[in-house]
Amino acid sequence: MHNLHYIIINAESADDAAESALLEIQDWGNENNWRSVGGVASEDGKDLIENHQDARWTLSGLKPDDASPDDNSYFAWAIADIWAKIDGDIKLPHHPYSKSYDLQVTLRGIALELLHSDCTNIELLWSASANLKYLHQIARGRAQREVENAIPEFYEWEFDECGLTDLTDNSEGTQRYLVMIDMHS
Numbered sequence: 001m002h003n004l005h006y007i008i009i010n011a012e013s014a015d016d017a018a019e020s021a022l023l024e025i026q027d028w029g030n031e032n033n034w035r036s037v038g039g040v041a042s043e044d045g046k047d048l049i050e051n052h053q054d055a056r057w058t059l060s061g062l063k064p065d066d067a068s069p070d071d072n073s074y075f076a077w078a079i080a081d082i083w084a085k086i087d088g089d090i091k092l093p094h095h096p097y098s099k100s101y102d103l104q105v106t107l108r109g110i111a112l113e114l115l116h117s118d119c120t121n122i123e124l125l126w127s128a129s130a131n132l133k134y135l136h137q138i139a140r141g142r143a144q145r146e147v148e149n150a151i152p153e154f155y156e157w158e159f160d161e162c163g164l165t166d167l168t169d170n171s172e173g174t175q176r177y178l179v180m181i182d183m184h185s
C-alpha cells in the first residue's frame with residue numbers, strides 16, 4: 001500500500017529539503033515500511049524537483065486542472081489538499097463507512113454500531129478504534145482553522161497515513177519546502 005504524506009521543512013534548496021526530511025524520519029517505521037521522496041517544492045514555487053527518488057507522488061499530480069501553465073503553487077495546493085480532507089465530508093475509512101460532514105452524527109453512528117453488536121468482535125472493535133482516531137484527526141484539524149495561516153497537521157508523525165507533518169520548528173533554512181513522502185507499507 002502506498003500513502004502520500006506531506007512534510008513541511010525549512011531548507012536552503014529542494015535537494016537539501018528532501019535529504020533533511022529523510023534524515024528526520026529515518027528512525028520511523030520498521031522493515032515493512034520503506035519510503036521515497038517524490039515531489040519537492042519551495043513555498044515561493046521557484047525551486048522544484050518533480051520527483052526526487054522516482055516515487056509514486058509527483059508535483060504534477062498536485063496541479064489542479066484549472067491552474068495556469070506558469071502557476072507553481074505546489075506548496076499551497078498541498079495545504080489545500082489537507083484542508084479538503086479536514087473540512088469536507090467525513091468518510092470513515094472503516095466499517096460502518098458513514099459519510100457526513102457532522103462530527104457528532106458520525107460519532108453517534110460509531111457508538112450505535114458498537115452498542116448493537118457483539119463487543120467481542122475484534123474486527124468491529126479495531127474498525128471503531130481506527131474510525132475514532134480518524135475523527136480525532138478531523139476534529140484537531142478543524143480546531144486549527146481558527147488560527148490564521150495555520151498549516152494543518154494531520155496524522156502528524158504517522159507517515160504511513162495520508163497526512164501532513166510540519167517540521168519547520170525542527171529544521172533550519174531560509175525557505176519552507178513541501179516534501180512529498182511516498183510511504184510503502
